[in-house]
Amino acid sequence: MRAAVLFSPHEPLRIEDVETPAVLEPHEVRVATAAVGLCHSDLHVIDGRVARPMPIVLGHEASGIVSEVGSAVADVAVGDHVIACFVVFCGACRMCRAGKPAMCQDREATMRGRGAEPRLSQHGAEVQQWTNIAGFAEEMVLHRNAVTVIDRRMPLDLAAMLGCAVATGVGSARKVAGVSEGDHVVVIGAGGVGLNVCQGAALAGAATVIAIDRSEERLRLAQERFGATHGINTSVVADAAATVRALTDGGADHVFEAVGVPGLIGLALDATARGGSVWAVGVFGDEAEIAFPAGHLHAGKGVQGVRAGSLEPQKDLPRLVEEYLAGRLELDALAGRRIPLEQINDGIADLEAGVGARTLVVFQPIE
Numbered sequence: 001m002r003a004a005v006l007f008s009p010h011e012p013l014r015i016e017d018v019e020t021p022a023v024l025e026p027h028e029v030r031v032a033t034a035a036v037g038l039c040h041s042d043l044h045v046i047d048g049r050v051a052r053p054m055p056i057v058l059g060h061e062a063s064g065i066v067s068e069v070g071s072a073v074a075d076v077a078v079g080d081h082v083i084a085c086f087v088v089f090c091g092a093c094r095m096c097r098a099g100k101p102a103m104c105q106d107r108e109a110t111m112r113g114r115g116a117e118p119r120l121s122q123h124g125a126e127v128q129q130w131t132n133i134a135g136f137a138e139e140m141v142l143h144r145n146a147v148t149v150i151d152r153r154m155p156l157d158l159a160a161m162l163g164c165a166v167a168t169g170v171g172s173a174r175k176v177a178g179v180s181e182g183d184h185v186v187v188i189g190a191g192g193v194g195l196n197v198c199q200g201a202a203l204a205g206a207a208t209v210i211a212i213d214r215s216e217e218r219l220r221l222a223q224e225r226f227g228a229t230h231g232i233n234t235s236v237v238a239d240a241a242a243t244v245r246a247l248t249d250g251g252a253d254h255v256f257e258a259v260g261v262p263g264l265i266g267l268a269l270d271a272t273a274r275g276g277s278v279w280a281v282g283v284f285g286d287e288a289e290i291a292f293p294a295g296h297l298h299a300g301k302g303v304q305g306v307r308a309g310s311l312e313p314q315k316d317l318p319r320l321v322e323e324y325l326a327g328r329l330e331l332d333a334l335a336g337r338r339i340p341l342e343q344i345n346d347g348i349a350d351l352e353a354g355v356g357a358r359t360l361v362v363f364q365p366i367e
Contacts, residue, residue, distance in 0.1 A: 059135030169196020171309020202227025
């Protein structure tokens with residue numbers, strides 16, 4: 001099968017023939033990939049901010065149709081439509097038992113054991129599987145807990161985005177921060193995740209949702225389709241934090257950093273009201289360090305990391321599907337360009353330039 005393979009940071013992805021195992025292990029499923037979204041987390045590996053062994057197949061929010069199941073898989077069947085999500089959980093560790101699969105402590109339990117044939121290889125040599133998904137490929141061999149079966153009425157191209165951008169953004173606002181009716185919310189970064197933080201806050205009843213970005217296109221999208229009440233363009237406005245404080249009577253209750261730039265935590269804290277919270281949703285990279293004046297702590301402000309919007313895939317993804325099918329969740333405006341695998345480097349370039357909301361690589365006709 002074909003896959004987009006990264007052989008070294010700062011290089012274009014190469015379309016290569018790679019192999020998946022002919023025989024599944026008992027707890028695995030084989031999925032024909034339908035679509036996969038391009039995310040900044042993938043870009044961070046390409047630009048070297050997140051170091052991983054190479055060669056590697058990236059892509060961690062994907063959808064597809066199950067073509068084979070392992071002997072121990074009883075609740076997924078051939079023909080099922082599924083979302084493949086990077087929250088791959090063991091189901092048995094302390095965090096999983098506590099209902100926090102995004103914090104799973106035993107990710108190795110969902111991988112093939114040492115000495116086993118790798119899930120991806122080329123000419124007999126292992127190719128790394130990014131986040132145990134590797135969605136930039138025509139086929140995925142995955143642990144059963146990497147997939148969630150969804151309603152077949154859900155368009156598979158849009159379903160792919162639920163696995164990261166939508167689940168992380170909406171979940172960060174609704175589940176992690178617990179945005180309440182009447183709250184003032186700021187979202188720094190109006191990309192795929194940030195737009196969905198806006199959407200999650202609006203769904204939770206926030207009185208004010210302020211999107212901050214350098215792209216007028218994204219700010220317009222945030223306000224017209226994703227629930228933002230205001231937009232602040234930092235390429236035009238010199239002091240975004242002061243503007244936020246003026247709009248919110250002293251600062252926001254919740255500020256979400258959805259870019260992954262350490263310096264933006266300072267902006268977030270400056271825009272936060274006394275006793276408010278900053279939620280670090282963006283991926284900052286392996287070596288990033290964050291510093292800020294201690295006075296913010298004395299003002300009762302907190303900075304909290306967020307992982308995957310505290311996603312519980314088997315519970316939350318079907319709920320998001322239901323909300324989309326009922327017309328309550330916006331997804332159509334989130335999907336930008338749909339491109340074939342051969343054009344993936346063009347999509348990566350758009351991602352790096354901040355063009356559009358979410359580019360999708362589509363592998364097969366979407367019903």
